[in-house]
Amino acid sequence: MTDGGAVGVTDGGEAGGGAEPVAARPLRIATWNVNSLRARMPRVEEWVAEHEPDVLCLQETKQPDRTFPAELFASIGYETAHHGDGQWNGVAIASRIGLVGVQRGFGSAEDSEGCRMVAATCGEVRVHSVYVPNGRSLDSAHYAAKLAWLARLRCFLGETCDPARPVAVCGDFNVAPHDRDVWDPAELVGCTHVSGPERAALGDVEAWGLVDVVRALHGDEELYSWWDYRGGAFHRGHGMRIDLVLVTRVLADRCVGAWIDREARKGVKPSDHAPVVVEIGAVGPG
C-alpha cells in the first residue's frame, strides 16, 4: 500500500511584506551504488555535505537492517529507510524532506533475488531505490532472473503508482540502455548489461511512463556511471552508464539539471560507481 502522498516542499513559499520572492532551490535527488556502506560511509558523509541532496538512494549497502547507520544519517538531517538482510545487496533511501509510506521489496516471491528495492514517499515524490540483479552471464540462471526482476518492477509500478504523478525510480539497473552508454560496444558483444533482452526489459519499465532524464538533458554526450576497479578502467575511460534516475513526465518537465559526479570515482577508496544527480524545479507558470 502506498500513500501516493502529495506533501509539497514548502521552503521559500510566498514572499510577504514586499520582499523579493526567494527562488525555491530545486529538489535534488541522487542515487549512488556505494559498494558497501561500511567501507564507504566516510565518502558518503563527505559527498552529502558537499552536494546536499534532498533525497539520496543507495545501493549495495551490504549489511542487515540492524547495522545500518540510521543514527548517523539522522545526525546530519536525514530520515532513512533500509532494506538489507545480510552481507549482499541492500538498498536504502535517505531523505531530509520527509520519508513516509516505506515499502521493502515487492511483497512477493519474485523478490527472492535479495533485498533490491525499497520505496518511500519523500515530499511530493514516490521514490524507489533499486538494485537490479547483475545477471552474471547470458547463459546463467541469474540472467533469466534479472529479466524476471525487471518485469516484476514494471508490474509493481503499475500496481502501486500512477504515471501521472511524481514518481522516481533510481538506482543501479545493471543495464546500459544504449550502445552510446558503453565505452566500446564491440568489446561487449555477448556480455550482460548490453544485450537486447535486457534493454527491452528496461525499455518496458520506461514505457510505463518514465524518462531517463540524465540522457534526455545531455544528447549523445559520453556519460558513464560505473568503471571496473581492474585494469585502470576509470583512467582509460572504460565505463558504462548503468546507474539511472527515471522519473515520470511531470517531474521530467520540471528537470533543471542532471549529471553524474565523476569526481566521486576519484580519490581514496572510491566506490566503483559514481553518484547520479537530478534537480527538479518548483512547479510554476514557467
Next chain:
DNA sequence: ATGGTTGCGAAGCAA
C-alpha cells in the same frame, strides 16, 4: 595471457 581490483569474511565468491 581466462588476467585485473575491491569487499565480503577469513577461502573463494560476487561484481
